[in-house]
Amino acid sequence: xxxxxxxxxxxxxxxxxxxxxxxxxxxxxxxxxxxxxxxxxxxxxxxxxxxxxxxxxxxxxxxxxxxxxxxxxxxxxxxxxxxxxxxxxxxxxxx
Amino acid sequence: xxxxxxxxxxxxxxxxxxxxxxxxxxxxxxxxxxxxxxxxxxxxxxxxxxxxxxxxxxxxxxxxxxxxxxxxxxxxxxxxxxxxxxxxxxxxxxxxxxxxxxxxxxxxxxxxxxxxxxxxxxxxxxxxxxxxxxxxxxxxxxxxxxxxxxxxxxxxxxxxxxxxxxxxxxxxxxxxxxxxxxxxxxxxxxxxxxxxxxxxxxxxxxxxxxxxxxxxxxxxxxxxxxxxxxxxxxxxxxxxxxxxxxxxxxxxxxxxxxxxxxxxxxxxxxxxxxxxxxxxxxxxxxxxxxxxxxxxxxxxxxxxxxxxxxxxxx
Amino acid sequence: xxxxxxxxxxxxxxxxxxxxxxxxxxxxxxxxxxxxxxxxxxxxxxxxxxxxxxxxxxxxxxxxxxxxxxxxxxxxxxxxxxxxxxxxxxxxxxxxxxxxxxxxxxxxxxxxxxxxxxxxxxxxxxxxxxxxxxxxxxxxxxxxxxxxxxxxxxxxxxxxxxxxxxxxxxxxxxxxxxxxxxxxxxxxxxxxxxxxxxxxxxxxxxxxxxxxxxxxxxxxxxxxxxxxxxxxxxxxxxxxxx
Numbered sequence: 001x002x003x004x005x006x007x008x009x010x011x012x013x014x015x016x017x018x019x020x021x022x023x024x025x026x027x028x029x030x031x032x033x034x035x036x037x038x039x040x041x042x043x044x045x046x047x048x049x050x051x052x053x054x055x056x057x058x059x060x061x062x063x064x065x066x067x068x069x070x071x072x073x074x075x076x077x078x079x080x081x082x083x084x085x086x087x088x089x090x091x092x093x094x095x
Numbered sequence: 096x097x098x099x100x101x102x103x104x105x106x107x108x109x110x111x112x113x114x115x116x117x118x119x120x121x122x123x124x125x126x127x128x129x130x131x132x133x134x135x136x137x138x139x140x141x142x143x144x145x146x147x148x149x150x151x152x153x154x155x156x157x158x159x160x161x162x163x164x165x166x167x168x169x170x171x172x173x174x175x176x177x178x179x180x181x182x183x184x185x186x187x188x189x190x191x192x193x194x195x196x197x198x199x200x201x202x203x204x205x206x207x208x209x210x211x212x213x214x215x216x217x218x219x220x221x222x223x224x225x226x227x228x229x230x231x232x233x234x235x236x237x238x239x240x241x242x243x244x245x246x247x248x249x250x251x252x253x254x255x256x257x258x259x260x261x262x263x264x265x266x267x268x269x270x271x272x273x274x275x276x277x278x279x280x281x282x283x284x285x286x287x288x289x290x291x292x293x294x295x296x297x298x299x300x301x302x303x304x305x306x307x308x309x310x311x312x313x314x315x316x317x318x319x320x321x322x323x324x325x326x327x328x329x330x331x332x333x334x335x336x337x338x339x340x341x342x343x344x345x346x347x348x349x350x351x352x353x354x355x356x357x358x359x360x361x362x363x364x365x366x367x368x369x370x371x372x373x374x375x376x377x378x379x380x381x382x383x384x385x386x387x388x389x390x391x392x393x394x395x396x397x398x399x400x401x402x403x404x405x406x407x408x409x
Numbered sequence: 410x411x412x413x414x415x416x417x418x419x420x421x422x423x424x425x426x427x428x429x430x431x432x433x434x435x436x437x438x439x440x441x442x443x444x445x446x447x448x449x450x451x452x453x454x455x456x457x458x459x460x461x462x463x464x465x466x467x468x469x470x471x472x473x474x475x476x477x478x479x480x481x482x483x484x485x486x487x488x489x490x491x492x493x494x495x496x497x498x499x500x501x502x503x504x505x506x507x508x509x510x511x512x513x514x515x516x517x518x519x520x521x522x523x524x525x526x527x528x529x530x531x532x533x534x535x536x537x538x539x540x541x542x543x544x545x546x547x548x549x550x551x552x553x554x555x556x557x558x559x560x561x562x563x564x565x566x567x568x569x570x571x572x573x574x575x576x577x578x579x580x581x582x583x584x585x586x587x588x589x590x591x592x593x594x595x596x597x598x599x600x601x602x603x604x605x606x607x608x609x610x611x612x613x614x615x616x617x618x619x620x621x622x623x624x625x626x627x628x629x630x631x632x633x634x635x636x637x638x639x640x641x642x643x644x645x646x647x648x649x650x651x
Contacts, residue, residue: 005395006189008182025248026179027435028188030394031401033542038435040535041442042172046252065119144429144437151425152635155643156469156651160425161448167428168441175434213642213651263651271649379429387432389557390493393550400549 008057009035013049114240117183130184134191137177138202142376144170146210173249180241196381205292207370214281220260222289229323233313268335283339291362293320324352414454415482421447446532453525473643477633478626485568487632494557501540505601506572508533513589541605548609563614570619
């Protein structure tokens, strides 16, 4: 058995309506249907989900740690994107 | 980034009690230590299915049977979470299972003891899972992210395991005289092996110091052992069962229970492969793995055909 | 009622025997899930049966204190696990039948039975899907898996006739709107199985041998061993609570 025969899948579960799918873990399966059934059996035994996505791990393109600075540094000096940046008189409500 | 800078960054993350993630640079030894520890942990969950699974077909009530099935099933699930955590370090589950089957990787020695009576199921839940939880709770804060996250899931699911064991023994202890004797006998046999689950004493533990520096481990073997004894002694009193160690007594000065010395020679013998069930446990696992080979091959062959048809149609 | 309860219970027990022996870890978890579903169904049915037969027996009395001749499950579910193909084919044949039965029983005049059937129907829908997918993978997998699956199908097929038999109690239950007429479930079962077999490149077995008797407590020899193993601890401590 090689990795290609029994690929790894990433599992995302929507825990309840109104929430987005979250990554919960991974598992092995020969095909997508099996991955979905396995995900249901392995990750939702305690009513943890209402919807499941499975994605071949190989299909995920990830940012690399070396790119972390160029990727994420630029956001660090833009505090004006956050509401706490702004001074508003305490008396002003509902803003 | 050059090697020295990468190492500085790794150290800084550890110092800051942050988490190391799969694609971060890490020292080879850190990676090796984790692969060894996580796969040994995964193997323990899988081999650990056998002693309790031994009683599924003989469980004495439907309620107990359902609980036991769900518990053994959880162990399969936990093994799976842990293998996946190990896989983020660049090894494959199939490889790890081959290493286990070849006797080149270990699992917890506790599972090399036999389950001789129904009460053993309770003793495993109460004592063995109790010790395992004591070990695992600090691991939820382990420096390696995927391992820590797997442990969060495992600990959450395992909270019922220890309770069911306690409840099972409680029912036996307050049942007929035969049931009470069965419970006491199981506790007599499982107590010392459980105390030894935390590994050799701190002075002799090979990996502890480095693992603590890397924040893989948070507490030493002896610290965890003490914590387990302190937790368990009052529970034994509640159960109306005695622990087979005459030296157990409350030490006011230390604020802990004193207890006797483990038979470390026995632990070494069992680790070396000469426990009562080492051969049988491994043989069972190898057999199941070999008997399943044609199924895994069939699934792979079907997936290949299916993929070929799908791409031909496209 | 007791028939369906025993069917669910016995199959659950057989599936539970797979624990720590499945071809993959994922499948170990899946088989136990199915076994737990069936056990839950059996427990609800025993509870209801105790009310109906007026004995007030506990679920454990049904399971642990009856002898071979008192169990009325069909012969199919008591067949031994064999290899994974045998287990999957047994699941396919039985769960497809159970799906039809539960579908019909949702309309039962017995409201409790209807509720139990409705819940079971959802669970069994998944069992059928699990069995169908694996039957196709194994049937249309490798040469070895194909032979094993066809062999399992040939061995188990004769036991399916019993699923659709009627006896002297069924007509009155059907007339009262409580039970479903077994024979009426046959065409849909047959069509559904036919679709899977075609996709799995498996041949529908031709056989005239139709072993039967489970509903009258006439079981296969191996069934006694299953009960002996299952019941010994419970019976060794009369009156004990666990």
